[in-house]
Amino acid sequence: MKWIPQDIDTYLNAKEYVDTAVIPIYSISFGGEMKQSAAAAEFITLLTSQLERQFTGRLLLFPPFTYLKNENSEKVLNDLQNWEKNIVKGDFKHIFYLTSDIEWKAHEEKLGGALIWLPSLLLEQMTESQKVEIINSQVKQLLILFTQKWQEKG
Amino acid sequence: MSKERVSRRQFLSYTLTGVGGFMAAGMLMPMVRFAVDPVLKAEAGGDFIPTPKKVSEITKEPVRVDFKFKQKDAWYESEVTETAWVYKDDNGKIIALSPVCKHLGCTVNWNTDKEHPDQFFCPCHYGRYTKDGTNVPNTPPLAPLDVYPYKEKDGYLYLGKAKPRKEA
Ligand code: FES
Numbered sequence: 001m002k003w004i005p006q007d008i009d010t011y012l013n014a015k016e017y018v019d020t021a022v023i024p025i026y027s028i029s030f031g032g033e034m035k036q037s038a039a040a041a042e043f044i045t046l047l048t049s050q051l052e053r054q055f056t057g058r059l060l061l062f063p064p065f066t067y068l069k070n071e072n073s074e075k076v077l078n079d080l081q082n083w084e085k086n087i088v089k090g091d092f093k094h095i096f097y098l099t100s101d102i103e104w105k106a107h108e109e110k111l112g113g114a115l116i117w118l119p120s121l122l123l124e125q126m127t128e129s130q131k132v133e134i135i136n137s138q139v140k141q142l143l144i145l146f147t148q149k150w151q152e153k154g
Numbered sequence: 155m156s157k158e159r160v161s162r163r164q165f166l167s168y169t170l171t172g173v174g175g176f177m178a179a180g181m182l183m184p185m186v187r188f189a190v191d192p193v194l195k196a197e198a199g200g201d202f203i204p205t206p207k208k209v210s211e212i213t214k215e216p217v218r219v220d221f222k223f224k225q226k227d228a229w230y231e232s233e234v235t236e237t238a239w240v241y242k243d244d245n246g247k248i249i250a251l252s253p254v255c256k257h258l259g260c261t262v263n264w265n266t267d268k269e270h271p272d273q274f275f276c277p278c279h280y281g282r283y284t285k286d287g288t289n290v291p292n293t294p295p296l297a298p299l300d301v302y303p304y305k306e307k308d309g310y311l312y313l314g315k316a317k318p319r320k321e322a
Contacts, residue, residue: 010258014258017257017258017278017279017294018258053261054260054261055260055261055277055278056258056259056260056261056278057255057257057258057259057260057276057278057279058258058260058278058279128222128233129222132220132235143277146277147277
């Protein structure tokens with residue numbers, strides 16, 4: 001389910017079936033890194049929306065957690081932990097963070113949810129159908145990971 | 155008829171020239187179109203979209219067929235990819251099923267649940283459907299998978315808009 005009013009209505013009526021929160025994470029940079037930052041955002045957005053299509057009935061796709069690349073990383077981590085606290089309170093059993101920013105790997109342990117890091121792909125040079133194919137194959141991998149996590153905790 | 159045309163054109167030129175008229179026109183045009191010209195609506199409903207699948211290649215084993223088309227959302231057009239599970243039944247009739255689970259809308263897969271082979275399986279809450287799309291009792295879905303109407307054109311499969319079936 002997406003973060004739109006109709007889907008939230010469905011969510012509120014079927015809460016017991018929707019136990020998974022997905023949070024896209026990407027940073028915003030300026031200057032020379034601006035384009036790279038936009039590419040990462042595009043990649044994560046496409047990926048999470050495809051994922052949402054596969055698993056509409058079981059997950060809620062949150063709006064992205066964004067931050068400035070040059071911001072203090074303690075503060076950014078704190079903010080995300082705050083999101084997490086609230087999401088857990090909201091009865092989500094499984095939380096997945098999706099990012100292509102490698103720096104998050106260092107903070108993995110400080111988060112309760114699962115951090116999934118995927119290197120951003122250069123989608124720019126691809127045709128529409130290549131994009132779909134690439135993203136779908138990534139989603140297939142995630143599908144396996146998600147089903148595993150779901151089975152772990154029952 | 156000609157009177158209507160003029161008023162529609164006038165209406166459009168007014169909105170288009172106004173401030174923000176571009177956006178307003180985008181939102182209003184579909185409504186106006188349906189109001190003025192119900193024929194257009196009927197046409198849109200009967201559209202068949204080409205898929206990359208050759209009819210001669212369809213076998214008894216369900217396969218994923220992805221197809222793309224343009225969709226108008228509020229005021230901008232976007233390209234959507236839809237998927238169908240396509241196969242031929244025992245009588246050689248083509249069956250194209252929507253992969254959208256009738257429980258809460260996850261995408262169902264063919265033959266991925268080892269304990270229940272040759273069924274459609276929904277990984278979200280373990281919903282199941284038999285090959286013809288009928289929901290298996292005592293799994294969460296309460297209705298069979300929607301069916302796409304289809305056409306054959308120049309050897310390729312064309313799909314319409316998926317329609318719900320009666321409850322099993
Ligand atoms: S969405 Fe398919 S079983 Fe719940």
